[in-house]
């Protein structure tokens with residue numbers, strides 16, 4: 708990757724996951740700046756990752772070639788107003804990771820700058836992320852490659868032609884880790900109820916989640932076929948799956964992801 712300086716505006720959970728993953732992958736910390744309203748958070752990140760930190764977003768706008776906007780969607784307009792004032796004649800590449808916030812929103816606040824809207828997820832921290840990307844007006848092939856390189860350093864990347872698809876990506880993979888964590892929590896609790904120690908229940912659930920994901924990723928078979936291989940006729944898995952199906956798990960998942968997609972759309976307003 709070229710030696711552009713990359714600045715993160717907002718140093719919360721997702722920015723920290725991206726930066727942790729990027730550094731673990733070999734991007735030099737000296738090329739990374741982070742700003743936030745929390746001095747403590749900045750101190751911790753500087754100590755942990757040796758990145759540059761500042762409490763002034765404006766400093767990121769002044770120093771960086773690429774600005775990764777990583778504040779909450781509701782704060783984006785206000786934050787962008789502060790950044791725009793510092794650009795002068797420069798047109799840094801803007802990479803937004805905010806749910807819902809559209810390229811048009813961002814360009815109305817930032818002016819005529821190239822904007823790539825993305826949706827990463829927190830497994831970026833362990834280079835197992837999945838990021839959807841959409842290129843807005845003014846984005847060159849070089850910009851695309853730069854954004855690809857940054858996000859590919861922490862996992863898989865997927866470009867989309869329609870911006871609306873990023874709201875679906877948000878519902879599936881942006882929020883997705885939380886769904887799997889919820890299932891892990893529920894399985895650990897159920898294991899404890901069945902008499903396992905909490906340590907053992909946790910180890911068994913996490914290893915099973917990891918193993919199932921590895922198997923699904925490496926197998927040529929679809930998840931449905933892999934599920935059937937676990938399910939002996941009249942056996943224990945069938946008894947459990949019957950409970951899930953009768954309770955309407957598929958409909959529940961469909962409703963949940965639709966709610967996430969709809970919330971992303973609302974955040975754009």
Ligand SMILES: NC(=O)C1=CN([C@@H]2O[C@H](COP(=O)(O)OP(=O)(O)OC[C@H]3O[C@@H](n4cnc5c(N)ncnc54)[C@H](OP(=O)(O)O)[C@@H]3O)[C@@H](O)[C@H]2O)C=CC1
Nearest residue numbers: 717718719720721743744777778779780804805806827828
């Ligand atoms: N968490 C995730 O899994 C994912 C999040 N995203 C997106 O990433 C963005 C950040 O989310 P997330 O990391 O979860 O949220 P966090 O709240 O963890 O991070 C946002 C950070 O920005 C700080 N902040 C608040 N105001 C300002 C400001 N004016 N200038 C600079 N920093 C400020 C916050 O400080 P304080 O907390 O003190 O307000 C916080 O540290 C969101 O837009 C979200 O949609 C995208 C994909 C996945």
Ligand SMILES: O=C(O)[C@@H]1CCC=N1
Nearest residue numbers: 805806877881882883
């Ligand atoms: O919950 C959220 O709004 C953000 C976006 C995707 C994951 N976290």
